[in-house]
Amino acid sequence: MFFVLMSSSVTADLFLYGGHILTLDPYHPQAEAVAIADGKILAVGSVSELQPFLSSHTERLSCVGQTVLPGFIDPHLHLLSWASRYSGADASTARSIPELQLALQQQLTRASANAWVRGYGYDEFLLAEKRHPTKHDLDAVTRERPILLRHRTGHAAVLNSRALELAGIEHDSAFSEGVLFEMEPFLRTAVPQLSADALEDGVRRVGQELLHQGVTSFHDASAGNTLEDLALFQRFHSESMVASRATVMIGINAFSQVLEASLSPFSGDDWVRLGSIKIMVHESRGLLSPSPEELAEMIERVHRHGFQVAVHAVEEAPVCIALDGIARAVQRWPRPDPRHRLEHCSICPPPFLDILRDTGSIVVTQPGFLHFYGEKYAAEVPQDLHPWLYRTKSFLDCGIHVAGSSDCPIAPLAPLLGIQAAMTRRASSGASLNPEEALDLSSALALFTTAGAWVGFEETTKGRIAPGFAADLVILDGEVLRIPPQDIGTMQVAKTIIGGKVVWSKALE
Ligand SMILES: [Zn+2]
Known part of the structure; x- marks a missing residue:
């Protein structure tokens, strides 16, 4: 033996x-x-x-x-926004605006009489028209009932005329076409929440889907999470709606709540635990939000309290300032094995690898994006950045921990497809992306098992x-x-x- x-x-x-x-x-x-x-x-x-x-x-x-x-351990997904998608039209398979309209038309007949008509998951790149749908396209479905159509990434949404009216922005010239970018916090207050029943129904379906795909542990990475959300996950577990083990990140805006409640990092039990503190960094028209200094201060605050930070950073500039912030915190306030997380780290040129390694940070990547959206990257990511795109093997060769996740519902939960894409580096169309980063089977399996355990400091109990x-x-x-x-x-x-x-x-x- x-x-x-x-x-x-x-x-x-x-x-x-x-x-x-x-x-x-x-x-x-x-x-x-x-x-x-x-x-x-x-x-x-x-x-x-x-x-x-x-x-x-x-x-x-x-x-x-x-x-x-x-x-399988999926260290980055968004359970509630995934669950909410079961209450709307699935727009992810639409390949033209008429197909989108048909999906919304069908949802209109299903939705109860005074409910908003919701649709999720369109991607303008995948539409024959190669543009975002507008309020006019949605008005063609209905002008009487409000429609809210969300982009796959959650970074854009389209409202029809009735929805713009109900949201009180029908006269705002910025939204004359009905397309809203980076307005999710506004939409959360302006659009009625899903009914508790609809959301619970979605959560149950998500709970089943996790099991169906072999995901036994996951981290919820939603930046809007508060301690109320942590309590919600505890209820999902105690009422047997979600059987997989949950680690729940808390957004930086609710970090004070965590401190006031005197919770220690990863407190909880084997089923539902507190996770890392999530910070989003965006780049829009050359502007970084938060600013490098603000970000560094946020990271330092989380780090000094002994928590693991998880910074969402996709493009080169956000990744750069996230790493600078982590390096500053780690140098000023050294502590053993902080394991701070970079979520996505989609563009990672060589100098960043040294910082990742030297600060003991982890990259949480999404190999499934290569499969589902590789065609878009091949077309839209500038050629000179391709060698730095969604790297995996270079991280491992450098001694940097890297874990695989789905980011569901940004992409479907599909760990086996993630493993496949980590090995093939191919889009569903067959297009090849940065094949030097391809992993062998055992490294690809490790992304979704041992590495997922490492991310959550669980390498001696899971994976x-x-x-x-x-x-x-x-x-x-x-x-x-x-x-x-x-x-x-x-x-x-x-x-x-x-x-x-x-x-x-x-x-x-
Ligand atoms: Zn995410």
Whole structure:
């Protein structure tokens, strides 16, 4: 037996055997069988070695023809905005404005009589017209009922005439076409919230989708989160709406709440925990918001209180000032292993790698974006920036930790497609993006398992199949070692196990 056993007097509740077990433990990457007891992994080894742990109460699960992996960890998604999408038209598949209008027309007939008609997920790049829809396009669907159509990224929204009127901005010349950029905080107050029932229904569907895709832990990365949201996630867990384990970031604007409540970093339990403090940095028409000095002060404040900061930075200038701010905080107030996070870090030229490494920071990247939006990057990202686009291998070669996430609903939750894209560096159309950054299978799997655990300071309890680790596992149909990288995204999750319990099974769908 190649693993240390916790205690030979305990017998297993669950025993997995017959499949290909990839442990993500670099010293013992493969095994024949796993024994689980009390929600944790008891022993890992060969079938004969694990016999002493079996008893009459042990449930035996054959995994012949299947692959067993640690459960996927998605360290950056937005659960509530994802859940809200189930209450509107899915505009993400529209490839023209008439298709968008059709989707909204169908939603109009479904939505109750006085509710807003909502649509989510359009992308002007994917529309034949190559432009944002306008209020005129939406008025053609209805002028009587308000329509709110949100862009895939959440950075833009389109309102029809009735919606502009209800929001009180129908005479504002800035919105004469009905297209609003970076106005989400305004929309949150101007547009009625979804009903609690509609939101809960969405949360339940999201909870199922997480299990269906093998995501056993996630971090909610919403910058608007407050302690009330943390309490909401606790309710989602206690009412069995979301079975996956949640780490909930809190936005910088609510950081005072955290301090006033005297919460320590990552406080909570095995199911719902406080996460890092989220700061957004945007660049718009050459202006950075917040300014470099403001950002550095925010980072320093979070850092000095012992919390992990998570800075959203996409373009080169925001990434640059985020790294400067982190470096300043870490130099002025050294503390062991701060593990500050850069969310996206989409353009990362060579000098930034040194700062990332020297400050012990982590990049949380989205390989799935290459698959879903690679065509757009190929067309719109200037050629000279391509070598720095969504890097992964360079980070690893430099000793920088990098984790993979979906950013759902900005892109679909699809960890297997993320693994595929990290290996192939190809868009769904086949276009190749910066192939020097391609990872091998074990590094790509690590992005969504061990690295996700590292991000949340959970590397000794999650992300590997090893004794003492949480029994959070995903079982895939097929053998991932034999499947060509470009087909990994088509693999199906057969079962998802959290805390030693089968919480989702394809056979029961
Ligand atoms: Zn995000």
